[in-house]
Amino acid sequence: MKITLRKKKLSTGKFSLYIEYYKGSGKNEHGKLEHYREFEYLKEYLMMHPQTEAEKQANEETWNKAEQVLAIRKAEYAQGKYGIKDRSKDKLLFLSYYEKLKEERYESKGNYDNWDAAQNHIEAYCGKKNITFGDIDEIFVQGFKKFLGHASKATSNNPLSQNSKHAYYNKFKAALNQAYEDGYTRRNFAAAVKGFTQVETFREYITHQELQALANAQCKHQVLKDAFLFSCLTGLRWSDISKLIWLEVRDEKEGSRLIFKQKKTSGQEYQYISNQARRILGKRKNEDDLVFQGLKYGAHFNAEILRWCMRAGITKHITFHSARHTHAILLLENGADIYTVSKILGHKEIRTTQIYAKIVDKKKKEAANLIPELEIDYEF
Template sequence: MKIKLKKKRLASGKYSLYIEYYKGKATDVDGKQVHSREFEYLKEYLFINPSTASEKKENEETLLRAEQILSIRRAEYAQGKYGIKDKSKDKLLFLTYYDKVKEERYESKGNYDNWDAAQNHIEDYIGKRKISFEDIDEEFVIGFKKYLNKKARTKSNTELSQNSKYSYYNKFKAALRQAFDDGYTRRNFATSVKGFAQGESTREYLTQEELQAMANAYCKHQVLKNAFMFSCLTGLRWSDINKLTWLEVRDEEEGSRLIFKQKKTSGQEYQYISNQARQLLGKRKKEGSLVFKGLKYGAHFNAEILRWCMRAGITKHITFHSARHTHAVLLLEYGADIYTVSKVLGHKEIKTTQIYAKIVDKKKKEAANLIPELEMNYEF
């Protein structure tokens, strides 16, 4: 690979300096040669025609900085090509690096809270030790797994659930994997120790009869009731319902649909909704205004859902997210195929949806034994 410092003329009367990484050429399917290049813009600028001594001096200093960066990039490439390790990276503390990786996932990922929770356990495991990358080995990785399995506790001082162990250890491994890719370790410790198996969590949901009872029961906050029932009828997450605006609700001739971007996955969604779901939204308001204005997430609203359930005669531990589970189960019970359900829920992988199919299968098994036994003489 060739690494060169280049400049681009700007309309402002300056040159913009950048580094070109030339990776060679290849022949495409049409027989044409295609050159592979990548660019790193340095945000360093030169006067095209310096007219004063200060401008000339500034050009000299800018060019010197750019050439120093060029030297560093060439050295980094050589280290990777010939397996030369950057010794300075050994001294970086693992927790400092983990925090950096976590923050990089703040906007792009939907599980930032899990990264944050995992960090708390990593900090507890490390304690007062100053663990840098030169201290990380297989024993360190095994130690964290043992810590999660035996010593780690929740805020309520209970053992971690199987899925919490699975999630936190995966975040730990993801940071180690990224550290290997970034050249902080010579070995990918993420693959050296087997992780936790993912537990099958209980997904509480409402039957059609229970959902009807909820619809008939009193709820102290009408906006909460409307939003919860809307989730049961559409499968939308609380995070997407909470931020839903009238701009994302389209009333069309063939019905109403939502055009929105999922908060968790950032995926663009186009979802038709039933007439009843549309009625729960009420009359249209200004495009930029929230549909469910006044909806809040917190202990008060969570407690009200449980009280609402009690008024409906339901003893299950129902949360707002149970509405999404309810939608999935009811769709399958009323004949929707699992692929369609997966798309409605916005799942990236169909295996995420298959848990609901297992729930429906369980209900079928229960239904097989609903008919009371008959008094019979069995003769063969």
């Protein structure tokens, strides 16, 4: 590759300085010769016709600065081509670098939380060792994968799920990919180690008939019952329901809707709710008051959901998040299109919602065989 400092004439009476990376040539699919180039614009400018000594001096300083950048780019290319390590970066701590990458994602709350969760497992793997980039190699990467697969635990002290392993390893790999791009490692060691495959998880839900049974059954905590049924009717997550305040509940002429910021994605949401869902909320209180006062996350409330389900004759392992799955299934079963369901649930990708569509299709197939066969003589 040839790396050259060049300048481009602008209509402003200045030259824009840029670096050209010439990567050779080849024939395209039509047999025509093509040259492969990339450009890095330095945002440095020269005056075309400097008049004063000060202008000439400024041009000279700008050009010298651009030549220094050129020298750095050539050195970086040589390091990559010949396997020369940048010794100044060897002693930098990997965890400090990972922390920096994580903080850059703070505005994307869901992504930030995943990076944060993965960091806990990376720190557990590293232990008290101050791992530097000089310590990282293929064996280090393989060791982390093995740690996730056999030693790392979830907050419940259970082994990590397959999808958690997949997610945490991908964050670790993304950090190493970026470290390689930034010149902290001479090779992309993560590229040589295959990650975990992602699996489609089963999403437990309750039917409309079971939901009616729950509505009729006794629950020890009325606020828990109200919040769960509200989630079934709206699809809101626990994290959004637990922090919902009356200011975010708008009673309008056309009906009621919620205007809130989703905790997982930090996205602003505008969601209409049914009249029945609004009746569950009860009378309005002060704007800053929580709608579901006294709702707490913990083992006690989780256990009460299971006991409540048993009183209703439901033997499935139901969690609060099952209410969100229930909402999606009920919408699809009653004619809502998958795009609308995706928007209501706040999914960024339609393929996330398609999992529910598969469940509905399976139930339709089962329903096709519910009618007993007739005694008919077939003539062929």
